[in-house]
Amino acid sequence: MRREDGRDGRDGGDGEVEAVLDELYALPPSDFVARREERAAAARTEGRADDARRLHAARRPTLAAWAANLLRRSRPDEARQFLELGRALREAHATLDPSALKELSAQRRRIVSELSRQTAGLAREAGHPLSDAVRRDVETTLRAVLADPEAAALWDSGRTESALTPPSGFAATAESPAREAPRAPSAPARRRDEPAERRAERQRRLDRAREAAREAEERLHDRRTEHEDAGASLERARERHREAGRRVSALEEQLREAQREFERAERERQEAGAREGAASEALARAGREAREAVREAERAAKGAR
Known part of the structure; x- marks a missing residue:
């Protein structure tokens, strides 16, 4: 999904762009923008303007989306089974098979929980521990993949950009017949005769509203990414704080032990000093x-002469 066929007819072409996009979405979010601009600049230098535009349009994934992509790449067998479970769930929902739905729903809860745990472990090993909020977004994304x-298809591509939200009910599979959309009521005659200027103005307002909605979505994506980055930074800071606390506790215990050793040495020094003093007095007396x-012997010798 979202793999546009923007070929420009030059060497490398779409296959090279796809490979670069795969590379970008495998990177941690913090490295995404710099590498994207580097690759887009290289494409422009080589005269591949369409490729450069495609690369520049790639959106940096949120931390939850990056973690979901990481799971897809790192656990291909589990991912394939998970996608098959989603197809089975949607088929059971489409056919309203109660027994199949009950069994598959139990599998869904168990597997989503396990894959969420694996995702958190993979992210932690990659140096990006997930906060509780990001883990919830990962679970929501996995439920959306099933539903x-x-x-x-987007998760299977490995290029999820933001947390996915499951629909209120499972969507039918691609093989299920699509329901015909209700037809819009016929426009009244007055609208058919409406001046072209008014219709054009309505279209301009609609275009502006759509552009505003797109920009708002971009801002929301950026704010969500910033929020997740801040959450990840907080989690790393908390881990560093816990580790520093453990080191401080160990150093404090070492300090206490050193203090006890110092006090023992001081007592021994004082005792040794006292013994040395007594020995010095005894030596002087002797x-x-x-x-x-x-002198007494010398006096006795003189008297004997």
């Missing part, structure tokens, strides 16, 4: 006694 064939004994 909506267009969402399934010295005095020895000298006195020598």
Whole structure:
């Protein structure tokens, strides 16, 4: 889905653009814009203006969308089974098979929970832990993939740009006959005869409203991306804070142990000092006694002569 056939007839062509788009959507969101502009500039330098426009139009994915794309690329077998489950669910819903719906719905809840857990693990290993809010967006996206064939095709392409929302009820499969849209009531004769200027003005207002809606959607996408970036930064900061707290606790324990060791050494120093002092006094006393004994011996020797 969203793979336009914008060929420009030059070497590389659409296949090269597709490869670059795959590369872009495999990058973390923080690296997306810089690499996109680099690739678009290279295409312009090579004279591939259409390719450059296609690349420049690629929208940076939100963190939840990037994580969902990461799951699709990293777990191809599980992804294929998940897409098959979605087709089975939509078929069961289209045929209103109660027993099949009950069994498949139980599988859906279990598998969505497990794939959400795997996605969070993959993102964490890639250095981008997911906040609780982003994980909820991932789960919503996975439910949309099961419920909506267009969402399934977009996720299968690996280029999801923002969190997907499931419809209120499961959409029918592509093989199911589409219901004919109700026909708009015929315009009254007055409108058919309305001046062309008024019709043109209405069309201009409609075009402006559509452009405003598109710009609002772009702003919403940008704000959602910024919000997710801030949430990811907060989660990383929290993890660094927890790790710093663990290091501080370890250092505090080392400091307490060093203080205890210092106090023990101080007591031993004082005790050794006291013993050394006593030994010095005993040595001095013994010295005095020895000298006195020598003098006494000398006096006795003189008396004997």
